[in-house]
Amino acid sequence: MSQLNDLNSRFPANSHWHFSEPAPGIVLLHIHSDTSTATISLYGGQVLSFRPRNQDDLLWVSDDAHFAEGKAIRGGIPVCWPWFGPHPTDADAPAHGTVRKTPWQLEELECNHQHAKVLLRYSDENLNLQLAITLDTRLHLALTTENHGATNATITSALHSYFAISDISDIHITGLEDKPFRDAVNSNRACLQRGVIRFNGELDRVYQDVDKAICIHDPGLKRIIRIHNTGSKSAVVWTPWIDKSKRLGDMGVNGYRQMVCVESANADSDAITLPPGGQHTLSALLSIEDL
Numbered sequence: 366m367s368q369l370n371d372l373n374s375r376f377p378a379n380s381h382w383h384f385s386e387p388a389p390g391i392v393l394l395h396i397h398s399d400t401s402t403a404t405i406s407l408y409g410g411q412v413l414s415f416r417p418r419n420q421d422d423l424l425w426v427s428d429d430a431h432f433a434e435g436k437a438i439r440g441g442i443p444v445c446w447p448w449f450g451p452h453p454t455d456a457d458a459p460a461h462g463t464v465r466k467t468p469w470q471l472e473e474l475e476c477n478h479q480h481a482k483v484l485l486r487y488s489d490e491n492l493n494l495q496l497a498i499t500l501d502t503r504l505h506l507a508l509t510t511e512n513h514g515a516t517n518a519t520i521t522s523a524l525h526s527y528f529a530i531s532d533i534s535d536i537h538i539t540g541l542e543d544k545p546f547r548d549a550v551n552s553n554r555a556c557l558q559r560g561v562i563r564f565n566g567e568l569d570r571v572y573q574d575v576d577k578a579i580c581i582h583d584p585g586l587k588r589i590i591r592i593h594n595t596g597s598k599s600a601v602v603w604t605p606w607i608d609k610s611k612r613l614g615d616m617g618v619n620g621y622r623q624m625v626c627v628e629s630a631n632a633d634s635d636a637i638t639l640p641p642g643g644q645h646t647l648s649a650l651l652s653i654e655d656l
C-alpha cells in the first residue's frame with residue numbers, strides 16, 4: 366500500500382485535515398482549525414507553514430524549494446539531527462544529519478476546533494526520535510531523542526526555523542545581547558554579541574549560553590516573532606545574502622530578503638551525550654505578537 370493510501374485509511378480526511386502528495390514520496394499533511402492552519406511534510410518531519418487565524422505565515426518556504434526525494438526542502442522548519450552542520454568526523458556524510466531527507470512515520474493526529482496535535486517518529490538502530498507538534502494560536506515543537514542502544518550516543522541538533530519577514534534589512538533580533546558566538550563567516554572566530562542583531566550582509570553564527578526568549582522585530586509586517594526554547598543552549602542565526610543564495614541555487618529570486626533563520630539548537634560544545642536508556646527533549650514555542 367502506498368504511504369498516502371495507508372495514511373488515508375489510518376487517518377481518514379475530515380474537515381480538520383487532509384493529505385496530499387505533490388511529488389512522489391513527498392506527503393504533506395494539511396491541518397485546519399479555528400485558531401490556525403498548518404502544512405507539515407512527513408518527508409523530513411518538517412513544518413512548512415503555520416498561519417494563526419488572521420495572520421501572515423510564520424514561516425518562509427522558497428519559491429524554488431525542491432520537493433523531491435533525496436533533496437532537502439528549503440524553508441519551514443527542517444530538523445537537523447543527529448548532527449548539526451558538517452558531520453564531526455566523516456566529511457562525506459550529509460550536512461545537518463539524515464532525517465531532513467527521510468520519510469517519518471505519523472503516529473498520532475488529533476485536531477479539534479481549538480488545537481491540533483501531531484506526533485511524528487523516526488528510528489534507527491540506536492536512537493528513537495519523536496517530534497511532537499502542537500498548534501493553536503502558537504506553534505510548539507518538541508524533539509525528543511531516546512538512546513535505545515547499548516553505548517553512549519552524542520548528538521547535536523537544531524530546529525532550523527526559516528521565519529518569514531518583510532525585509533532582512535529592516536528587522537532586528539533581541540535576546541542574544543552579550544552572548545558569545547562562533548562567527549562562521551569570519552574563520553569561526555570567537556566573538557561576543559554587542560547590542561541587538563541587524564543585517565547588512567551574509568551572517569552565520571552559533572550563539573552559546575542562550576537563556577531567554579529571542580525576538581524578531583519586524584516593523585514591515587508590524588509583528589514580533591517570539592522564540593522560547595527549552596532544552597536548548599545554542600541558537601543559530603543565519604542569512605545567506607546574495608552570493609551564497611546564488612551558490613545554494615534554491616533560494617528563489619531575492620528570497621534571502623524575505624527570510625531569516627533563528628534556529629533552536631544544541632550545537633558545538635552544547636552536544637548532548639545520552640547514556641543507554643537516556644533521553645533529551647529540545648523544544649521551541651513560536652508565537653506572533655503585534656508590534
Ligand SMILES: O=P(O)(O)OC[C@H]1O[C@H](O)[C@H](O)[C@@H](O)[C@@H]1O
Nearest residue numbers: 437460461549569570601603626
Ligand atoms: O544549505 P543547508 O545545508 O540547508 O544549510 C543552510 C545553513 O544552515 C545553518 O544555518 C548553517 O549555520 C549554515 O552554515 C548553512 O549554510
